Amino acid sequence: xxxxxxxxxxxxxxxxxxxxxxxxSGSDISNYGMGWFRQAxxxxxxxxxxxxxxxxxxxxxxxxxxxxxxSRDTAKNTVYLQMNNLKPExxxxxxxxxxxxxxxxxFRRQTDDVYWGQGTQVTVSS
Numbered sequence: 480x481x482x483x484x485x486x487x488x489x490x491x492x493x494x495x496x497x498x499x500x501x502x503x504s505g506s507d508i509s510n511y512g513m514g515w516f517r518q519a520x521x522x523x524x525x526x527x528x529x530x531x532x533x534x535x536x537x538x539x540x541x542x543x544x545x546x547x548x549x550s551r552d553t554a555k556n557t558v559y560l561q562m563n564n565l566k567p568e569x570x571x572x573x574x575x576x577x578x579x580x581x582x583x584x585x586f587r588r589q590t591d592d593v594y595w596g597q598g599t600q601v602t603v604s605s
Contacts, residue, residue: 480505481594483575488599495565499599501558501575506594508551509534512578513558514586514593515549517571517601527573529586530558538587543569565603572598 487499501513514529528539530549537549548561558575578584579592586593 481577483577483594483596485573485575485596485599488573488601490602490604491565493566493603493605495603496561496563497565497601498559498561499573499601501560501596503556503558503575503577506556506577507553508556508558508577509553510581512582512584512586513549513551514576514578514584514590515558515560516574516576516586516590517569518574518598519568519571522571524574524590526587528560532578532582532584562601565601567603567605570601570603572600574598 482504484502491497512532515527516524517527518524526540528549530537546564551558575596577594
């Protein structure tokens with residue numbers, strides 16, 4: 480029943496901005512922590528950022544801090560990842576994730592039992 484669908488990826492040039500979306504059905508994002516991850520070719524999945532179930536706090540990996548921003552629209556049940564000043568090393572498939580239970584979840588520490596979207600490709604050319 481729970482479904483996460485990412486969209487908004489594409490091919491951009493270094494320095495450009497892009498916003499990817501995570502549309503959630505079957506689950507109220509106001510009740511769960513939401514995370515963003517990415518996986519580049521030949522590399523392991525890495526944590527990008529997360530927003531708490533209250534929407535009050537956000538957390539980011541050092542590699543994207545200051546450039547990426549997570550936000551949400553509870554009316555649309557959608558979480559966003561705004562990516563500014565994109566770099567070639569940002570090229571990856573970006574995945575949205577929902578925590579396995581209501582309330583807080585530490586995406587930075589583990590991803591056991593989370594719900595995943597299918598991912599959206601972001602390619603940054605130089």
